[in-house]
Amino acid sequence: MVPESLLDSLAQAVQRIFEHAHRDARTRNETLDDDECLRVAAVARAHCDCAIAAELHQRNAERMLRFRLPGELWVEIWSHLPMRNIVTVTHVCHMWRSLGLASPSLWSTLEVVNSRHHEECECEACAAIQLWDMTCKGCRRPVVPGRANTELVRLLVPRSKSVALSCLVDTEDNSDRHEVAKLAGILADHRQRLVHLDWGRHGAIESLAEFLQHFDALPVLRSLTMGDSYADVEFSRNIRLPSLQQLSLCGSPYSTEYDWTSGRLVLPSVNRLEYRMISPDPEGLISALEVVPNARILDLRAQPYDAEAIGLDYGRVTELTSALTHVHVHDAYPSMHHIIRTLCTQQLRAFTIEIPWRDDHYLPGKFCYIFSGLQQGVRLSIRRARYNGSPEDGWLELNGTDSEDNYRRIGRCPQDAVHMLWTYLSPSSLSTLLIDVVLLADVLAGHTELPTIHEMTLHIDDADSVFFEIGSIPRFPDLRVLRLTGHVSVATPSVSALDLASFVVDMQIDSGVLDELVFENVAVEGEIAGVAVLVRGL
Structure with a gap:
């Protein structure tokens, strides 16, 4: 397959390399010994191997180009993948590995694990390790429960190039604070790309505050959540979040150690606030509303309390919620009555109230007054509420929309209270x-x-x-x-x-x-x- 003339030329080139080595030795009044001869042979062989490898690499690149789907198509495919999907690009053929490494969007979701306990942790496992002086057999260092993949994240971040980043952190408050500081240091140079931060489902309030204190601003962060946990995001110092669109809280956003010298926290870009009332805190809701002066949507969740009402400054609540356009009360317990009455204003475009199933304390017609916000041309729906897909006798769903697209809804309304609807809706x-x-x-x-x-x-x-x-x-x-x-x-x-x-x-x-x-x-x-x-x- 290879012409003899080319092989002869290759042999002559090798001979010229050795002839040059001999001449160079003679100019120094020396002779080429065996070790030097072997070194020359190794250099010649290495260059030959490099030339062959370069040819094979070029051929493989051309082959990939022939079989490779257009980059625009891959971008479309990646855009439909759930953000939490993990794609492992190891132990695959060279073509797929190269494709994966060359696709920044595959590396745009960082899943950070930090379950390694901090030095002062006093949990049962750490106490046992300290009591029995347990050390690693390999490095003789003290055993630390848990694990952390912060160093792996450090290696993965550059692969995402300029693509927007989402960071999902699985950690707890007894986790190693050094790892939190490391993560903040890793993301510091990429703060212009961090658009979503989810601090896990364990309610690690303190570790999130520790992370945020390393930043003066996160300019493109749009979402800051705590997973599905009933925990609030807390800040230990002022921070600028000019792109934040939604915020989840269940208490005051200020930690007990907040640095007030840094100024009060204001997040003017937030348009959706989810607030969870897990305790009758009279100041938490007001503090949360003050932080988001331009919020237009309020999702309000609650838990039942023994108190008849939560002692809020309702005048201040009215002032802070005057610009709201959408309110959704997910758990309308009796203690929420005064809050709901305060939030019910004529400028609301949408007001939804969900009543807990079989709430024994529901007062007939208690929330039907929200339908007074509808004007003319009302499209009214009165249906039996469904529980596990089947109609539930005695419970209704009321939905109304007027000609101006104002919307009102009461979910799970007792049927014996529906006659009060006509008091507020003509x-x-x-x-x-x-x-x-x-x-x-x-x-x-x-x-x-x-x-x-x-x-x-x-x-x-x-x-x-x-x-x-x-x-x-x-x-x-x-x-x-x-x-x-x-x-x-x-x-x-x-x-x-x-x-x-x-x-x-x-x-x-x-x-x-x-x-x-x-x-x-x-x-x-x-x-x-x-x-x-x-x-x-x-």
Whole structure:
């Protein structure tokens, strides 16, 4: 395969190398001994091997280029991977390893583990090690429980090049503080790329404060969380976070050792605050709201308390929440009543209240006043609440949206309290109604006419198939569209054509007929002609 002339040229080149070595020795009045001859041979062989390796590398690069997907396509693939996915690029072929190392987005999520206990830890394991003077057999150093991968993170960070970084830290407050300082030092040069910081699920408040005190600013950090733990982010000194968009707290953001000489903490870029009331702290919520003056969304969570109300300065709360547009109260316990009343203002675009299942202390109609914020053209939904996918008798979900897209919701509202809804929401403001058939008689009891409703959707479960059990209903003089829907996860419910026709007549529509009658996952039994005459165009 290789021409003889090229092989001869290679042999002659090797001869010239040795001839040059002999001439150089003679100029020094010396002769080339055996050791020097072997060194010359090693140099010649090394250069030959390097030349061959360079050719093979070039060929492999060309081969990778032929088989390699376009870089734009890989970027799209990586963008769809969950941020917590770990891709290991070891023990694979050279092509895939090179591809992985050349893809910075693969290394943009750093999972940091620091379970190594600090020197002053007094836990049971550390006490036993100290008592029995346990040391490592290899290095004779004292045994330290746990592990840390900080040095691995140091090696991985450069591979992400200029890609934005997410850092997921799994640590506890009894972890080695030196490792926290190391991590801060590693990320210090890359602070311009750190966009997400999650300090784990163990509520390591002190170690997070220790980490943050190493920074004057994290200019692009958008999210700072503590995983799913009921722990609050605490700061030990002032820090600038000009890009932070959401913040999770469950108490004052200031640690007990906060350096007040650094100034009060202000995070003007935060637009979403999640606050968890895990104790009746009267100042925690106010301190949190003061830190985020431009917040527009408040997620409020709580736990039940024995106290009837939490002793807040409600006037100050009203002042600090005047710019909110969205409020979601996830746990509306009795002690939250005054807070919810304070947060309920007319400028809110959306207000959602979730009541705990079977709350024995719920007062009828206690939170229905939030629907007073809806104006005209209200689309109202009254459905049975579902528990594990099945309708739960006695509990309702109320949803309302007006023509200005203002939204109100009460999740898990007791059915015996729904009559209070009409105290705050005028029936004349309704334009659309979606309701479970079995609720019609109870929810609309006391109304003789709903004059402005032009579209109604009746949801029918398998057990709700007969209209003659509904009883009396109000007049719907302006109704034009009637929809009958069944739940897609159960057997298709059926309705009697005769009962349906009688129901339409009982609604006393001014024109006498509907513009539309729509069936979705509902079957009709019997002669349809009696229904057809009640629909325009059929």
